[in-house]
Amino acid sequence: MKAVAFGQYYPANSFVHRLDPRMKLLFLVAFIVAIFVANNFYGLAACAAVLVFVIAFSRVPFLKVLSAVKGIFFLAIFTGAINVLFHTGEKTYWAGPAVYWNWGIFCVSQEGIVFSVFLILRLLLLVLCSSMLTYTTTPVSLTDGIESILTPLKWVKFPVHALALIMSIALRMIPTLMEETARIKNAQTARGANFESGNLFKRIGAFIPVLIPLLLSAFRRADELSDAMEARCYKGEKRTKYKKLRFSWRDLVAFLVMAAMIAGVALLRVYLGEIL
Amino acid sequence: MRIVAEHLTHIYNDGTPFAAKALDDISLTVEEGEFFGIIGHTGSGKSTFVQHLNALIRLPSSKKHFHKKRLKKGEIPPPATVLKVGDFDLTDKNTDFYALRRSVGMVFQYPEYQLFAETVKEDVAFGYKNFYGKGKPSEEEVTTAVRGALEAVGLDYDEIADKSPFDLSGGQKRRVAVAGVIVTKPEVLVLDEPAAGLDPLGKQEMMRLLHEIHGSWCKTVIIVSHDMDEIAENCTHVAVFEEGRVRYVLPPSELFQRAEELLSLGLDIPLTAKLVSALKRRGISVDCDFTTEDFIRKVLALRGGGA
Structure with missing residues (x-):
């Protein structure tokens, strides 16, 4: 009954949503490459500009996209702090001493500060672009895309289809299992189970009455599903697709944007050199 | 315990693209001692309503709720939500929800799927130990309570108590699950489709048991059901839910005179x-x-x- 907001998919009907998932995966890879090719702030700015365009064309609210950063907030701060403390350098970017503070192996320098800001920005862009993929692509079309991209591996006898099937069943079952968990949790709460107080061990212990029925039902479901598939003569290979993936003019546009981005970032790297 | 609900609204995932209104301003009263039936389509809000009764779905605190909504000039403030189960005011955040859950037992659909313990006795005692744990019930007290609950659902304690609940038959499992809820002697017992998936005899037997429990253990019984025969045979009052609203609250003898209307709602008679x-x-x-x-x-x- 409850519509489970699974993963991060943000339903909308936009240019980005309607792109072929393979194109989006490719775009993501290209974007990550571009972020790492960029070795100065202009390069990162170019990446960020492309990202802003993508977000604008995806009709996913800006704040919603930014909320993806919450998960890595501490990681970003930690990375930044470590780099400020350990990165040494003599370059100066503004008036003042090149090294502010020095104690044993620790040192705070201008270069260190600039470098860690650069790293944090890189990290944020990485997270934002990969969350854009999950915001605009349903898990199902994502697995379709992955399967299609991995097809060449079939030549080396890699079970691509089975892998894709496992992935899509797993994804399909996540909301079901979440619903089941909520149901069992409710039932045990009604019997006075307490999941909210007590120390860590007590809380883990409190989940046993939820986990056991949950595991049992997961196994039961797996059995039922495999029986149902066999009863309908599921054979695996040589199946046609309900939704065929097709490249369209949108994907061509995305491809051109991607090529331009890579070229631009590479040029910025060649002509402007390292961190400015 | 008398149950009073007024202007109760519930929206799942409020404020997201997945928002779904499950209850739309419903008002309903269940008197003490009733054998109350709730019928309606899937998605009509029945389950959402009963989950409110023991605060598995919590209401936003009424006062806060009122402050939050800034009223425009000349706008009438929305009527206050009331939800009371006996003396428990569920709109009040300070209500002792623990005590409430002890007084309102809840049997979910297919309750046999929540069994988890190694023995039947342990599983039935789970609720009892949770609710009376602070007073450290002695082993005898627990045993007495479990014996009573198992016998109330028509099972033989000596035969079954030390078995694994997973070795029992479907009907027995369900009874054990019901015993696990009534073991705390709740005043109100809510059951969501208690007879679903049982064979006709099992259904009759389940209803007979519920009547016995109604007489001796729980003063008020509320059942959610799709089975109209079950409702007609057993209930004192029936509420018909439709798309988050309550269409009728009537005794079955009057309700089923409106056969045409029920059929037009897509319900069976x-x-x-x-x-x-x-x-x-x-x-x-x-x-x-x-x-x-x-x-x-x-x-x-x-x-x-x-x-």
């Missing part, structure tokens, strides 16, 4: 009501309360009168 309307079409009117027993008696009386 009990066999007796079908027979009554079939007879009516042939010009025979039977005035019964739609229980099988009464129907047979009235029809026999008709025959006797006609002959």
Whole structure:
């Protein structure tokens, strides 16, 4: 009954949503490459500009996209702090001493500060672009895309289809299992189970009455599903697709944007050199 | 315990693209001692409503709720939500929800899937230990309570207590699960489709058990059901839910006289009501309360009168 907001998919009907998932995966890879090719702030700015365009064309609210950063907030701060403390350098970017503070192996320098800001920005862009993929692509079309991209591996006898099937069943079952968990949790709460107080061990212990029925039902479901598939003569290979993936003019546009981005970032790297 | 709900609204995932209104300003009263039935389609809000009764779905605090909504000039403030179960005010955040859950037992759909313990006794004792744990119930107290609950659902304690709940038959599992809820002697017992998936005999047996429990253990019983015969035979009052609203609250004898309306809502009617309307079409009117027993008696009386 409850519509489970699974993963991060943000339903909308936009240019980005309607792109072929393979194109989006490719775009993501290209974007990550571009972020790492960029070795100065202009390069990162170019990446960020492309990202802003993508977000604008995806009709996913800006704040919603930014909320993806919450998960890595501490990681970003930690990375930044470590780099400020350990990165040494003599370059100066503004008036003042090149090294502010020095104690044993620790040192705070201008270069260190600039470098860690650069790293944090890189990290944020990485997270934002990969969350854009999950915001605009349903898990199902994502697995379709992955399967299609991995097809060449079939030549080396890699079970691509089975892998894709496992992935899509797993994804399909996540909301079901979440619903089941909520149901069992409710039932045990009604019997006075307490999941909210007590120390860590007590809380883990409190989940046993939820986990056991949950595991049992997961196994039961797996059995039922495999029986149902066999009863309908599921054979695996040589199946046609309900939704065929097709490249369209949108994907061509995305491809051109991607090529331009890579070229631009590479040029910025060649002509402007390292961190400015 | 009397249950009063007024202007109760619930929206799942409020404020997201997945928002779904499950309850839309419903008002409903269940008197103490009733055997209350709730019917309606899937997604009509039945389950959402009953989950409110022991605060598995919590209401936003009424005061806060009121402050939050800034009223425009001349706008009438929305009527305050009231939800009371006996003396428990569920709109108040400071209510002791623990005590509430002890007084309102809840049996979910297919309750046998929540069994987890190694033995039947342990599983049934789970709720009892949770609710009376602070007073450290002695082993004898627990055993007495478990024995009582198992016997109330028609199982033999000595035979079954040390078995694994997973070795029992489906019907036995379900009874054990019900025992696990009534072991705390709740005043109100809520059951979501208690007879679903049982064979006809099992269904009858389950309803008979519920009547026994209603008499001796729990003063008020509320069942959510799809089975109209079950409702017609057992309930004192029935609430019909439709798209998050309460369409009727009537005793079954009056409700099923509106057979046409129920059918137009896409709901089924009990066999007796079908027979009554079939007879009516042939010009025979039977005035019964739609229980099988009464129907047979009235029809026999008709025959006797006609002959």
